[in-house]
Amino acid sequence: MTYCVGLKLERGLVMAADTRTNAGFDNVATYKKLHVWEKPGDRVICLMAAGNLAVTQSVVSLLSERLSREENGASKSLFSAETMFQAARLVGQAVRDVRAIDGDALAANxxxxxxxxxxGGQIRGEAPxxxxxxxxxxxxxASPDTPFLQIGEHKYGKPILDRVTxxxxxxxxxxxxxxxxxxxxLRSNLSVGMPIDxxxxxxxxxxxxxxxRIEEDNPYFADLSHMWSEKLRDAVAEIPDFEI
Structure with missing residues (x-):
């Protein structure tokens, strides 16, 4: 499975994705799920994916191919979209195009x-x-009322985002x-795994x-995990016990 999260803040964006994929307990692999297209001085566009790996890779490849095709005047791409809304529409169209190609074959199996x-991203002329x-x-x-979005196995990581973001x-x-x-x-779901992009x-x-990329031996992440556990234990201990 997957866990990806994006935060839209006044100062910018924070985007993160795990890298674990699995097709059964004995078929676990690492694949990059955070993809970035950059046109320095004009735009940065980041796409994170969850779901069927073959489908998500097809969508990403199609979007990348259209960047090169556009240079020859063939089609619109993420580098010519005038707004992030238009970029989102291009990604949505790529999803529909892949469905048109592979959807029936997937259903048959x-x-x-x-x-x-x-x-997530920013195109010159508008905010991220x-x-x-x-x-x-x-x-x-995402909106000011809901400044973060999650996909994949989001339920374990959502409570802290709800309380603190x-x-x-x-x-x-x-x-x-x-x-x-x-x-x-990571503590509650084995289908999500490091490294984290x-x-x-x-x-x-x-x-x-x-x-x-945050690897398993990253010292900051190890310290963060230990300190978080200790702070939670202290908080529970400080709250008065329930009496009846």
Missing amino acids: SENFSVTFLL RLFQIYSAGNFIE RSDMRLGQAAKLVLLSFNST LLLYNTDSFSAHRQT
């Missing part, structure tokens, strides 16, 4: 066409935006929160240079 995407795109190609957008958070503070969300998910995007930077 009793496999679901099940994919979801998180699309964040979308969740569904299997039908339709989508929703604020639009005015610093990106480093938000990244810490995202990693705590992943820590809770992480992107911090500063508003109006139009650069994706703040990317990293």
Whole structure:
């Protein structure tokens, strides 16, 4: 399975995805699920994927192919979209195109066409935006009331995001929160696994240079996990016991 989360903040975006895929208990592999297209000085677009790996890879490949085709005047692409809304529509159309090609074959083999995407980024002329795109190609957008979106195994990492996320958070503070969300998910769900790919995007930077991969032996993540467990134990101990 998968866990991906995106936060849209006043200072920019934080996007993170795990890398585990599995087709049964004895067939576990690592695949990159966070994909970035960058046009320095003009736009940064990040796409994260959950669901059928073959389908998500087809969608990403189709979007990348259309970038090169557009250079020859063949079609519109993520590099020519005038807004992030138009970019989300292009991703949705790519999902529908892949369904038209592979949907019947998947159905004939009793496999679901099940994919979801998180699309975040900024195109010059507008603020950063964040979308969740569904299997039908339709989508929703993050808002000030709901500044984060999740796909995949989101239920374990959602409570801390619900309680703590604020639009005015610093990106480093938000990244810490995202990693705590992943820590809770990793502790409770074996279908989500490290390493974690992480992107911090500063508003109006139009650069994706703040990317990293958090490996299992990452000292910050290890310390964060230990400190979080200790703080939770202390908090529980400090709350008065229930009496009846």
